[in-house]
Amino acid sequence: MQRGKLFCKKIEQKIGSLAFGLHLLWRVRLHIPFSQDRMKQLQMLWPGKSPKELEERDDCRRFTLWILLVIGTVFLTVVAWGGERGSQYLKGNGYLERREPGKGQQKAKLQIRGQGVQKKVQIVVPERKYRPEELQAKLEEGRNYIIKKYLGENKTAEKVTKPLCLVSEIKDSAIKVKWKLDEDGYINRDGTLNNRALSQKTEVSITAYMVYGDVKEPVELELFICPVQKSYEQRLWENWESRLEEEKERSAQQKVLKLPREAAGRKLFYREVKERFWCRVFLAGGLLCICIPFLLDYQTEQGIKKRDRQLQTEYPEMVERFILLLGAGLTIRGTWLRIAGEYERRRASGEISYNYLYEEMLLTRNDMENGKSEAAAYTSFGRRISMLQYMKFSTLLVQNLKKGSDDLLRRMELEAEDAVRIRRELAKKQGEEAGTKLLLPMMLMLVVVFAIILTAAFRAM
Numbered sequence: 001m002q003r004g005k006l007f008c009k010k011i012e013q014k015i016g017s018l019a020f021g022l023h024l025l026w027r028v029r030l031h032i033p034f035s036q037d038r039m040k041q042l043q044m045l046w047p048g049k050s051p052k053e054l055e056e057r058d059d060c061r062r063f064t065l066w067i068l069l070v071i072g073t074v075f076l077t078v079v080a081w082g083g084e085r086g087s088q089y090l091k092g093n094g095y096l097e098r099r100e101p102g103k104g105q106q107k108a109k110l111q112i113r114g115q116g117v118q119k120k121v122q123i124v125v126p127e128r129k130y131r132p133e134e135l136q137a138k139l140e141e142g143r144n145y146i147i148k149k150y151l152g153e154n155k156t157a158e159k160v161t162k163p164l165c166l167v168s169e170i171k172d173s174a175i176k177v178k179w180k181l182d183e184d185g186y187i188n189r190d191g192t193l194n195n196r197a198l199s200q201k202t203e204v205s206i207t208a209y210m211v212y213g214d215v216k217e218p219v220e221l222e223l224f225i226c227p228v229q230k231s232y233e234q235r236l237w238e239n240w241e242s243r244l245e246e247e248k249e250r251s252a253q254q255k256v257l258k259l260p261r262e263a264a265g266r267k268l269f270y271r272e273v274k275e276r277f278w279c280r281v282f283l284a285g286g287l288l289c290i291c292i293p294f295l296l297d298y299q300t301e302q303g304i305k306k307r308d309r310q311l312q313t314e315y316p317e318m319v320e321r322f323i324l325l326l327g328a329g330l331t332i333r334g335t336w337l338r339i340a341g342e343y344e345r346r347r348a349s350g351e352i353s354y355n356y357l358y359e360e361m362l363l364t365r366n367d368m369e370n371g372k373s374e375a376a377a378y379t380s381f382g383r384r385i386s387m388l389q390y391m392k393f394s395t396l397l398v399q400n401l402k403k404g405s406d407d408l409l410r411r412m413e414l415e416a417e418d419a420v421r422i423r424r425e426l427a428k429k430q431g432e433e434a435g436t437k438l439l440l441p442m443m444l445m446l447v448v449v450f451a452i453i454l455t456a457a458f459r460a461m
Contacts, residue, residue: 019063023056026063034058038300045303047356047384048363058296065292073285080278090272094259096125109273110259112240114266119237120273125257126248142170143219146177146208150221152191157223159201164191164223166208180207186225188238189245196235198227236264307356308387312426314357315389316419323412332397333374340365360385375401389419 026032034055042054049057091097096108105126112119145167151157152165164187166179181187182204186194195202201224208219240263247258259270318339325335343358360381367377375398382394393415400408 019060022063023059076281077278096257111271114268166191178209239263319416
């Protein structure tokens, strides 16, 4: 456990050193200037920090995220690439392994090549059928379902030009369907049509047997197949599919399915198609690297908004405390030091969390202790916050220091009343925004309620 922590700490130090090196390369060697607008935002969020420190902190944060993202992307890409190596289903050249009875069918994606032609196909390899002594009873079928489905996309049985839908089971039941197709071979097992050689409309009869246990009831269907023109490549793939179906029937009880080695006089070769998941991982990592600067900028903007809301909320309380302490006989400087010192003590003990207003007051106190005049310190306080009410507050303090007016408390009380009114308006605005945000969840809940009512109504019909 201890070794793991030490190892993680070393890795963290290495990444931090690399991020700092990239910062120096970016700013010192390449002389890329830092955005002044962003510097102003960072100074608002981190008062008292020097521009150089803020620049270094922001750059190291960005480069650290990029480094971690690149490492994670490369690692996941290698793992995904390694996991896709090797053949999963194809054995040798031309054999697909079957699953044992009861294990279900499997799908294999293959790429077929042969003398100038190639095609990507997905082959469904059914599970090995039971031997005669293993056969189980079959399930019942439904006539209406077959009549509704067998035409597929064809609109009428009088004009069949598209593949048929030869269902193998009845939906939501244990019924199985077996088909007896026409003797002339115009219809394949998968419902595709062999109508290339037709010159006119041809009547065809097929029979669907509904099987359930010992019951075997036929459903005779009449349809008319119309001729269509097909290219040589279409005939080639139809021939290949036909041979594949024949091989499936012939080797139904064998553990492997032998794929056709030729079709329409052309030799065929097989190669398994692998999903290039590693490419997707690599692409996702690259997109995230591009998005990092925008995400950090958005996070900074949200921090600025949070700061402004907090400053607006804390202003009335701060003014009231000022009035109380001034009325108790403290000077402006003494009041400022009292409020800032109390915040510093409570923050150190963990009673309260970080507060932008009182951090600014601490910075102003430090300026005065370092020799800066009170008037200049209060003026800098208002300018740093850059909000009208705080600039007005600092102006009151500076005017009192310069002119020595006796009505400071009265003017402070008026300012406190204005601040309370502004806080009420802010609270009202935030309440309206919260109501607007809740509108979408309420609409979604209404849709769910309507769906439940309609479902119950349809079930009761």
